Amino acid sequence: MSAHPATGGLRPTASQPARGIPGAWLATMAGPLSFGIAGPSLILADTAYDLGVTIGAVTWIVTAFGWAIAVGTPLMAGLQRRRGARTALLAGAALVLLGAALVVVAPALPFLVAGSALQGLGTAGLTTIAMSIAGSPRTMGLVTASLATVGAASPLAGDVVAGTLGWRATLALPALSVLAVPFVLRRRPLTPLSGTTFDLAGAALLTALVTALVFVPHTWLPAGGAAVAAGVLLALRLRARPDGFVPVEVVRAPTFLVASGLAFLLAVVNFGMMYALPPLLVENAGWSSGQVGLAITWPLLFGGLASYLVIMLTARRGLLVPVVLYAVLSATGVVLAAVSGAWALLLAAQALASLAAASGQGAFATRAALAVPDREQSAAMGLFNLLYLLGAAFGPAIATLLVG
Template identity: 60%
Template sequence: MSLHVRQARLSALSLAVLAGPMSFGIAGPALILGEVADGLGVSPATATWLVTVFGWGIAVGTPLMSGLVGHRGVRATAALCGLLVLVGSALALVAPSFPLLLAGSAAQALGAAGLTGLAMHLADSPRRMGMATASLAVVGSVSPLVGSLVSDLLSWRVVLALPVVAVLAVPAVLGHARQEPSPGRFDATGAVVLTALVTALVFVPHQPVVAGIAAVVVAAAFALHLRRRPDGFVPAVLVRSPAFLGAAGLAFALAVGNFALIYALPARLTELTTWTSAQIGVAMVWPLLFGGGLSWFVVAASARMRPRLLIAVLVVAGFAAALTAAFTGWAFGLLAAQAAASIAAASGQGVLAVRATAAAPEEHRAAAIGLFNLCYLLGTAFGPAIVALLVSA
């Protein structure tokens, strides 16, 4: 399919607004899950499923919506994703039961993932890519505090609806993109198999044996389908590219560490200090904001730096953050670890995304962005789930 996008007229601010609000759904509930549990009469552990379902939605939605870009174009994808976010946010505000709230979270996540993927697809330089990925990190940095404040002032339901802000940028995309009809046939089987594989992987931390076996079985089916349709929903050239797989794998690892810390820190800081929930939210802003803000400069400058050295530095920073968080009993040491993890993950997403798409043929750029983001966003599902398992053990 041939896409003609007037990228230069779509401002960097529009890219940031399109991508950033997804972080409200990822990190916004970090300090209010107890209020959600009380409001709906469920246990705190059950309330954590909101985060897991949102993580599942963005993991599944990322490749699905990127595939839709390749099949139907930017405008159709933007319209559908905007509608999903609106419907999901409406359910967050009015759903009378927890299952309906989960359905709204899933719809919201599917749409938000697509809008974020569009922002990265439309980013035509490291600087603009850095704007999109840094917006995710910056919004994520203030999301726990914003969530706490909005919950106190309004309601926890409004917190869950905050990803709707991304819809404000949809008119700009609709006004500055046009597409030609796709001559190709959509690989529905490939999309279904990939969705099943992602679903099994998301549930691995919760049901290791059952979900692990399911993941192996679906992965085998995925491999067989890939041989039959090498240019299908998942292009075989990407799966067989060491550069692409390496970039996506590192992005996943950095995301797991970062999002695990975001959900582990409130409990750890409560144990080590006498800070209130609001004070903990304020304390967590500076390391996350510092990491997210600095990431824009790192990604923008990455074109002038030695890529292997830069990636090695980011990996070391992420590993050091995990070790520090695991062994320190000092509150400010934990906050420093969060800053390092935030820098590593946010910068890594932008730097590694550029590397991953450079390894893909131009006709598979949308698919490469989708699959790369899938790997990164799986970290948003694994990180909090791993923390919940460790807490309950």
């Protein structure tokens, strides 16, 4: 896929759908992933009470979803690379529906955790496919804006759904992504196939590395050691199999590395801010936790919605413009949060961090895709989203250490 000099968009290639897929359907397919991350945040106490377990135990539902989207992103991208978008779409939808059925009827916590993990695997695949076939900066911006916007509204939406239909319905909200799958399939999305044999060892090593990294913030010493070992073995595997599960053409592309690294850092700041600011607002503004939850929704919504416009404004610029702009927005948010206790400035800090992360995810994903050959774009999107999600995992842990 290559940039069109006249439009600044993307020239149609085999990696794009045969017929244009409306961005609204791709956004609908991707956005509900955020329900699984933030939707359960206000219903965990009710879940724990009904199941007769502790709140600490039910948080494994969210942890399982986070692990599954981190692991599932590159795995489902690998399936797309080997079997094409249509097969990956059907597999992702099947996993989501099976997971949703489990959380709706599960009699005990282990089944809920398994159902949440299945939904995470499936929505990770649907989101990665949506980004890989977006086809233009405008559509990519709409997809990533949907992720940020749904994420901002998820806690309140989850609480409302739980109050109306019960907490199990809240846990099944990621299944809304499946509504868009038939409409996307009708447009016959095409992606170039790898043509190589499946690299089982590479997939296993990347899964081990991702799993270890996800647990680093919680048990840093054993998980860190496991991550280093898995990373070394994966690097050796790359030398032995350069066209394997993690293609060398992707990880050696400078633009891909810069775009993915910056997206990771912006995610660390944004998701870290989401956990660092609430206790500061409670302390400095004297608000209740409910008031803080409502107040923090608005800057997050602003960041998600405004990111679409920011991505459009920087779509025809070189890489340096979004790098500088998003870095300045994110750094300004950090400075505001560090030097001021005024509630208005704290909320402004969250708005800037959210805007930078949501815009960066969309703008840098487009540039990361352009940096690799067509046949490797699904792998590039899987690895790019993996790094962004790892930023979402590290940010809260770092914020907890700093604020705590």
